[in-house]
Amino acid sequence: MKHESNDKTKWLCDKCQRELELAKVKVRYMEGNFEVDLMKCPTCNQVFIDEALALGKMKEVEEGLEDK
Amino acid sequence: MNLDKLLETGDRCIHKEPPACTAQCPVHLEIIDFLSEIEKGNFQDAYKLMEKRIPFHKIIGRICDHPCEAPCERSKAGGSIQISDLEKAVLEYGAYKPKKVWPLPKNKGRVAIVGGGLSGLTVAVDLDKKGYIVTIFEATNRLGGQLWNFVGDALTEELLQEELQAIKDKKIAIHLETFVDKNSLTELLSEYDAVYLGTSKWEEPITWNPITFQVGSSTLFVGGGLVNETDSVIFSVSSGRRAAISIERYLSKVSLTDSREREGVFETVLRFDISNKASLPAIEKSGVIYSREEAIDEAKRCVKCQCRKCIEGCAHLRKYEMSPDAYIRQINHNERIILGTHYANKMINSCTECGLCKEECFLDISMKAVIQETRESMTERGEMPVSAHDFALKDMAFSNSSRFSLVRKQPSKEESKDLFYYPLISFSDYVKGLYKGTGKTEYLFYPGCQLPAAYPDDIKSIYEYLVGHVAGDVGIYLGCCGAPADWAGRKDLINENIEAIKKVWEEMKRPTFILACSSCIRVFEKYCPEIKVESLWDIYIREGLPNKDHIKTSQTLSIHDACATRENSDLHESVRKIVSKLGYGIEELEYSKEKTKCCGYGGLVYFANREQCDAFVSERIGESENDLLVYCSMCKDLFVSGGKRTYHLLDLIYPKDNIEAATRKTPTLSERHQNRSQVKQILLKEIWREDPMEELMAEDYTLIIHEDVQKSMENRYILMEDILMVLKNAEEKNERFCNPETGDYLAKLRRENVTYWVKYSNEGEAFLIKSVYSHRMEIVEE
Numbered sequence: 001m002k003h004e005s006n007d008k009t010k011w012l013c014d015k016c017q018r019e020l021e022l023a024k025v026k027v028r029y030m031e032g033n034f035e036v037d038l039m040k041c042p043t044c045n046q047v048f049i050d051e052a053l054a055l056g057k058m059k060e061v062e063e064g065l066e067d068k
Numbered sequence: 069m070n071l072d073k074l075l076e077t078g079d080r081c082i083h084k085e086p087p088a089c090t091a092q093c094p095v096h097l098e099i100i101d102f103l104s105e106i107e108k109g110n111f112q113d114a115y116k117l118m119e120k121r122i123p124f125h126k127i128i129g130r131i132c133d134h135p136c137e138a139p140c141e142r143s144k145a146g147g148s149i150q151i152s153d154l155e156k157a158v159l160e161y162g163a164y165k166p167k168k169v170w171p172l173p174k175n176k177g178r179v180a181i182v183g184g185g186l187s188g189l190t191v192a193v194d195l196d197k198k199g200y201i202v203t204i205f206e207a208t209n210r211l212g213g214q215l216w217n218f219v220g221d222a223l224t225e226e227l228l229q230e231e232l233q234a235i236k237d238k239k240i241a242i243h244l245e246t247f248v249d250k251n252s253l254t255e256l257l258s259e260y261d262a263v264y265l266g267t268s269k270w271e272e273p274i275t276w277n278p279i280t281f282q283v284g285s286s287t288l289f290v291g292g293g294l295v296n297e298t299d300s301v302i303f304s305v306s307s308g309r310r311a312a313i314s315i316e317r318y319l320s321k322v323s324l325t326d327s328r329e330r331e332g333v334f335e336t337v338l339r340f341d342i343s344n345k346a347s348l349p350a351i352e353k354s355g356v357i358y359s360r361e362e363a364i365d366e367a368k369r370c371v372k373c374q375c376r377k378c379i380e381g382c383a384h385l386r387k388y389e390m391s392p393d394a395y396i397r398q399i400n401h402n403e404r405i406i407l408g409t410h411y412a413n414k415m416i417n418s419c420t421e422c423g424l425c426k427e428e429c430f431l432d433i434s435m436k437a438v439i440q441e442t443r444e445s446m447t448e449r450g451e452m453p454v455s456a457h458d459f460a461l462k463d464m465a466f467s468n469s470s471r472f473s474l475v476r477k478q479p480s481k482e483e484s485k486d487l488f489y490y491p492l493i494s495f496s497d498y499v500k501g502l503y504k505g506t507g508k509t510e511y512l513f514y515p516g517c518q519l520p521a522a523y524p525d526d527i528k529s530i531y532e533y534l535v536g537h538v539a540g541d542v543g544i545y546l547g548c549c550g551a552p553a554d555w556a557g558r559k560d561l562i563n564e565n566i567e568a569i570k571k572v573w574e575e576m577k578r579p580t581f582i583l584a585c586s587s588c589i590r591v592f593e594k595y596c597p598e599i600k601v602e603s604l605w606d607i608y609i610r611e612g613l614p615n616k617d618h619i620k621t622s623q624t625l626s627i628h629d630a631c632a633t634r635e636n637s638d639l640h641e642s643v644r645k646i647v648s649k650l651g652y653g654i655e656e657l658e659y660s661k662e663k664t665k666c667c668g669y670g671g672l673v674y675f676a677n678r679e680q681c682d683a684f685v686s687e688r689i690g691e692s693e694n695d696l697l698v699y700c701s702m703c704k705d706l707f708v709s710g711g712k713r714t715y716h717l718l719d720l721i722y723p724k725d726n727i728e729a730a731t732r733k734t735p736t737l738s739e740r741h742q743n744r745s746q747v748k749q750i751l752l753k754e755i756w757r758e759d760p761m762e763e764l765m766a767e768d769y770t771l772i773i774h775e776d777v778q779k780s781m782e783n784r785y786i787l788m789e790d791i792l793m794v795l796k797n798a799e800e801k802n803e804r805f806c807n808p809e810t811g812d813y814l815a816k817l818r819r820e821n822v823t824y825w826v827k828y829s830n831e832g833e834a835f836l837i838k839s840v841y842s843h844r845m846e847i848v849e850e
Contacts, residue, residue, distance in 0.1 A: 011814065014806040026848035030454075038847075045849045048805055048814070054825065054843040062844050066453035067410045 011048060013041035020048050030065045069445035071400050077438060078396030080431050085338035087373035088139035089151065094306030094333050097121045099136060099151060100374075106154060106367035109360070115162030118155060123190040123305040126163070127215065127231055129155040130222040133300045135333070141340050141373050146348040149370050153353065156222070157363040171238070172199035177261040177319045180205065182248045185213025186301060187292030188266035189235060190308030191315070196240050198316060203241040203260075205248050211235065213268070214299060221356070257287055262315045266308065268293035279331075280324040281311040289315055306332055339430045340373040378425035378435070381659060383683045384673075385425070385435075388415050392425065392433050399442050410451060416442055417456045417676035420684065421555060422631035422666035424659070439671070443557025454821070455844060456676040457556035459785040462820075463740075467517040467548035468565070472744040475572050476756055478541040481505045483757075497536025509579045510540025511602075512572075516585030517548040519718075520747040521740035522701040526722045527747045528754060529614070530604065534582060537611040543579065544755075545572060546748060551587040554594070555672045566595045573599055582607060586630035586700045589639075605642040605699060605717065613649060613721060624653035625715065626692035628707070629664035630700035637661065643699055643717065650720050657691050667703040674706070675785070685710040695730055705734035736778065738788035769795055770834040777837050786824060786840045793817055794826045795835060812838060823847070 012019055020039040025047050027036055039048040049058070089099040098117055105114035118125040122132075132152055140148035176199040181188045184206030192202045204211070211232045219225050236242065248256065250271055256263050265274075265288060276283045276290050283290060291307035293299070310331050317324050351358070351366040358366060378392065379385040390398070395415075402412035419439040426434035446452040466472065484502040513534055520527050534542045550565035573579065573596075583589050584604040592601050608614075625647060633639050640661045647654055659665045668674065668684030689696070689712035698704045699717040707714040708731060719729035735743060752758045769792060773781075781787070798804040798815030805814040816825045823846070827838040 010809065011805045011807050014804045014813065015802045020805075026850070027845050028848065029845040040849075046803065046805070047847045047849055049816075049823075049825065049843065049847070050814075051825070051827075051839055051841045054841045058843045058845050062455065063453070064409070066455060067413050068408075 011039075013044060013046055015046070016041050016043040018043050029062055030068075032061075032065045069403060069441055071403055074396055074403075074438065074441075075400055077433060078393045078400075081391060081393035081396075081433055082338050082375045082431065083379075083391035083393055085336050085375070087338060087340070088141065088336050089136040089149075089373075091330075091334050091336035091338075092139050093136045094302050095121050095123070095309065096330075097136070100370065100372050102158075103149065103151075103154070103367040103370040104372070106158065106363055107370070109364055111158050111162030111360070111363075112164055113162070114158045115164065118158060119166075123193065123309055124186070124231060126159060126227065127223060128301055128305060129159045130227075131215075131218045132302050135300070135302065141342045141371055142348075142369055144342050145345050145371075146369065147350040150350050150358075150366055153358055154363055154366060157358040157360070160357055161360055161363070169197075172197070174199055174201045176200045178203070178259075179315060179319075180256045180260040180263045181266060182253065182256070182263065183207075183213065183266035183268070183292065184211040184242070184244075185266060185268065185292060186215055186304045187308035187311070188213075188264065190305045191264045191266065191291065191312045192240055193235060193238070194309060194312035195315060196238055200316075200319075201241075203243065205243045205246045205256075207245070207247040207267075209244050211242065211244075214293075215301075218301075253288075260287075261319055262287045262289065264308075264311055264315065265290045265294065266292040266311075270294055277324075279328050280314040281307065282314055282318070282324060287318070289318075338373060338375060340371070340375060341377065342371060345371055375430065377428040377430070378433075381424050381428050381663070381665065383665075383668075383687045384419050384680060387418070387680060387683055390415075392429075392435055392438075395435065396438060399438065403442070403445065413446070413451075413453055413456075414677060416446070417453070417671075418673055418680040420631065420666035420668065420670035420673050422664075422670050423634050424631070424663065424665060427634065427663050440554075440557065443555075444559055445557075447557040447559070452557060457552065457558075457672050458821070459737075460552040460672050460675050461556060461558065461561070463737075464517070464548045464550065464552040464561075464565075466741055467546075467744060468568070471741070472517070472520070472546055472748055474544065474546040474748050474751065475576075476751075477507075477509050477543045477576070478502070478505055478535060479756055480507060496532075498532040499536075501535035501537070501542075505541050508541055509543040509576045511538055511542040511582050512545045512576055512579040513542055513582045513604075514545045514547070514549075514584075514588060516583070516588045517744065518587075518701045518740075519584050520546065521743045522705060522735055523716070523718050524743040524747045524750070525724075526718050528750055529722055530584070531751070531755065533614045534607070538582075538607060542582070543576060544751065545569075545581075546744075546751075549585070549588040549591040550595070551591050552672060554591060555670070562591075562595065566591075570596055570599070586632035587702075589636065590632035603636075603639050603642065605639060605646060608721070609642045609645050613646065615721065615723075622651050622653070624655050624694050625697040626655050626657050626694040627660060627697045628657065628667070628688065628703055628714075629660055630698065630703060631664055631666040631670055632700070634662050634664060643697075646717060646721070647697060652697070652720070654697075655692070655694055659691070667698075667700070667706045669702040669706055674702075678783075681706070682710070689714075708732065709734055736782055737785065738781070741787065741789070771795075772831060772834050772836045774837075777840060781840055784840065784842060786842060790817075790819060790824045790842075791826050791837060791840060793819060794824050795828065798826075818846070 018041055021042050022037050023040050024035045025038040087100060090096050102114050102117045118129055122128050134152035136151050137148040142149050178201045179195050181192045181204045184204050192204055196202045215228060219228060274283055281289050281291055289311045291311040292304050295307045296303040314324050348369050351362050398412045402410050416439060421436045421439055423436040426432055479502060487499050488503055513531055515527055531544055550562045553561035580600040580602055582604055583601050592599055629640055644654060665688055666684060668681040674681045685706050689707050689710050695713040696707055697715050704714050704716040713730035715730050749760045753760050794815050794817040797817045812827055812829050814827045816823055822842050822844055824842045826840050828835045
């Protein structure tokens, strides 16, 4: 589920005022646990998910797991 | 789920059953395919089908006694298809030089054929092809037997000779002028592995097995005239072919009787309704045989008998092109998967459970019942995709929460005392009703969840009408009956919900429920038949309509009955009486009353497969030029969203001056929540004169949401409330991302099992919402 954001503009963590970094993040759905590379705040660990990812790849994986 | 029982239901479906013509053809020519090829002008492909099924097709095709024609369904609408004449045309226009077939090595056993007539020749050719060494013994000096009697215009001597020569060319041993009697037969039986007796007469009576044509358990098999007792050529070749199958099975030492039920002529269980087909007479031949064009036209008269009644009526079965038998096999497969993808889940969640299929079926097969059981099985085993019904179930929970749910007895006489002193008010039916109050709740008005969501202003009027008109006290009960849980296969939730309803019913000393929603009626009948219910529409007819001068403009309406009321003919009549009393004309739809269709909302298809839902909507709204009249608020909302002018019965009974009811914008998902809460507030304040409940959500934020974002909210099932909670969290805790270049913020919040994201910017004091989306996957932030 590796994802490069289409959003070319730079988002910052508003709380920590830091640039986001690509990092391994744990995600889970139903009985599936996996690690994916996502943008997150290196300080507070807030993970950034844009619309294309949520409605694209993430939805696809969710549906796949629901039908397993 | 009992899968064996399920498969039995599927096996009852007659969709795949052969038509009567093929069943009555002793060699089962696939006549529908045959005619379809002719219809397309593919005479050669039609010829191939004859070649495949009919022994000596060039001969039989010209002289067949065509038992296929008599049972033709077309005979009831213009005359049977002239199949026999079409075969002759196909032999003329579709024949091609056969491909050279390499003979198999002859090593499978030796078979003697007694009698070189039609059936004997069939056995000889069939067994020769399969690698048996075949020897024919014929009493006369030529092969062909009774075939020579047919020589004439249709079957020329030249053609017959040619066909017989082809047999000789196969190097089948032929002994002409060799008479076989009882004694020589005994010799043949000892000499050969099997013997076929295909003479027209025999010197002593023989008994044989009617399925295998075997005589006792011997190596003797019979066929032809001895068996058929007619001179039908098609029966003769059929018996020869079947005897050849038996001989092969016998010599291969496999069961002679397995799966032979449908050899020869049989009665098909297929039923076909030709009543809606226009009568078309048979095409006349201009010559001795049909011309190509005449043959094509004659083939076009075939109605291609196949039972598709359920499929034709249902946008779901048509979308997946599924007959119940095929559908059930898919469900069976889906249920048995342990590891792997359940491909049928989405299909199973795309049935509206409207029940039209059963209504249309000759055999009462109900896919509604099958789908309901399947969904229950899926939820019990944890195989139901959560996202399919999650929003609808949360909506149900909302309706049963304190934000909407309410139970009240009719305001007592004591509480209403002040009303009785105002002379004007005391003339109102409502106040008169209050004055007659006894304190015993005879009726409980239960408007359901979607009606208050769509008609918040009318619930109070209906309540006041009921108090003023029905005999006995009328209480009110706001909530959701549990239909979403039923559709989602959530037995646990529906049972819990029904228990809660029963508890209120008991506490109120078992009043009659007055229901306004068709789905509520269905749920009450299914899950708590002990509760007496009455439809609001029936009461309007019994007690009289509330307003006198309601009609704006007289027009003709087509009534779309709610699918949940399919079996409720009294209710259908009441609705029609109301519409007529209000001065409207009625033009019935083809699919109405017990054969009504679903709008597309049923079975929660709206949530599980929007595309399927849209297919139901667009089909239904295209069925009438008239404005539609419905009495279920979801039907109304879907049809209006589809662009069809549609009235709800309440639009006619309680007309509003300032809005065009037939095109009224449907409330959004958020507005549905707000409207329900508002109904509760209005009732509490204006009927029970209680303090309104506290606002659960302090709306400190002013939001600007443009239409495109509102549309995504609807399509993505995101409520205003979700957005507000995300903003509140972001603003209070600063948990958000910011974009210095655009000044936008992006914030998220997980609520239950969904994470909501909101992109927004500050516009002075207000928030401009730029986009909203969500996902179910959980991100572990550590």
